[in-house]
Amino acid sequence: RSLELDLRNAQGLGQFEVFYQPQISLSSRKVSGFEALLRWRHPIRGMVSPAEFIPLAEEIGLIVPIGEWVLREACREAAGWPAALTIAVNVSSVQFVRGSLVPAVVSALANSGLPAERLEIEITESVLLQKTDKNLDMLNQLRALGVRISMDDFGTGYSSLSYLRMFQFDKLKIDRSFIEDVTSNRDCSAIVSAILGLGTSFGIPTIAEGVETEDQLAHLTGEGCTEVQGRIFSMPIDAHEARKIIERIG
Numbered sequence: 001r002s003l004e005l006d007l008r009n010a011q012g013l014g015q016f017e018v019f020y021q022p023q024i025s026l027s028s029r030k031v032s033g034f035e036a037l038l039r040w041r042h043p044i045r046g047m048v049s050p051a052e053f054i055p056l057a058e059e060i061g062l063i064v065p066i067g068e069w070v071l072r073e074a075c076r077e078a079a080g081w082p083a084a085l086t087i088a089v090n091v092s093s094v095q096f097v098r099g100s101l102v103p104a105v106v107s108a109l110a111n112s113g114l115p116a117e118r119l120e121i122e123i124t125e126s127v128l129l130q131k132t133d134k135n136l137d138m139l140n141q142l143r144a145l146g147v148r149i150s151m152d153d154f155g156t157g158y159s160s161l162s163y164l165r166m167f168q169f170d171k172l173k174i175d176r177s178f179i180e181d182v183t184s185n186r187d188c189s190a191i192v193s194a195i196l197g198l199g200t201s202f203g204i205p206t207i208a209e210g211v212e213t214e215d216q217l218a219h220l221t222g223e224g225c226t227e228v229q230g231r232i233f234s235m236p237i238d239a240h241e242a243r244k245i246i247e248r249i250g
């Protein structure tokens with residue numbers, strides 16, 4: 001597989017880049033932080049989406065060094081932003097099982113000088129599906145450092161609700177698939193209301209992703225969502241563009 005060979009060489013060739021998508025607090029209408037999203041600039045294929053290469057990187061174990069690089073890079077970048085801004089980094093379940101995630105986080109924080117409280121780790125349900133005790137232990141270690149833990153793609157998994165009992169998440173991220181039709185589809189609207197209600201009951205802030213329209217924004221604001229990210233404010237942008245946004249709002 002030539003994609004696999006290219007992927008094995010990508011990091012050494014400096015083909016990865018971290019993009020950043022702003023997250024907006026609905027109470028203050030201000031940027032509260034950014035999500036780090038990996039990009040691969042392939043010399044022939046162009047920009048390859050992580051959706052296309054993360055599964056392969058997980059399969060061949062490469063996600064561990066790639067994920068650690070994203071963590072270092074994102075923490076280093078965020079350390080240069082104003083202290084109110086957070087950085088959310090996606091972490092694969094493979095990094096929990098095969099990597100040394102806790103020491104990697106400790107060193108990314110130490111090397112960048114970023115306070116632990118400004119780092120959010122986004123996990124998906126797969127982290128709690130396998131090696132549950134070991135992974136919960138690692139989540140608690142990260143928590144003890146002061147790092148925040150978000151549940152990504154909330155509601156799309158088989159047992160999202162049971163995870164609320166297993167771990168005290170700091171944020172629930174509502175998947176884009178529910179937001180897309182939230183204003184036009186009663187089922188989506190009901191699911192989103194239910195998730196926002198859970199957030200309120202459990203005292204966990206909520207963030208909606210993939211918000212594109214004013215109608216969606218008004219709906220989510222009315223339903224008590226805490227934060228949004230999506231095209232309505234900005235698609236993921238490179239570090240330079242992110243700094244320009246920060247200067248503009250600063």
Ligand code: G
Binds near residue numbers: 039049067070092
């Ligand atoms: O940005 P984009 O929509 O192309 O991302 C596609 C998918 O890849 C998303 O589900 C996102 O969570 C995932 N992703 C993006 N960056 C990273 C990363 O650094 N690590 C991991 N594990 N997943 C990522």
Ligand code: G
Binds near residue numbers: 037176232
């Ligand atoms: O990790 P996660 O599943 O949250 O990744 C979100 C993905 O959705 C990223 O690949 C990002 O580029 C993409 N995205 C972000 N905002 C929007 C949006 O408003 N609309 C659409 N269609 N995609 C978005």
Ligand code: MN
Binds near residue numbers: 090122
């Ligand atoms: Mn995410």
Ligand code: NA
Binds near residue numbers: 152153175176209
């Ligand atoms: Na998601």
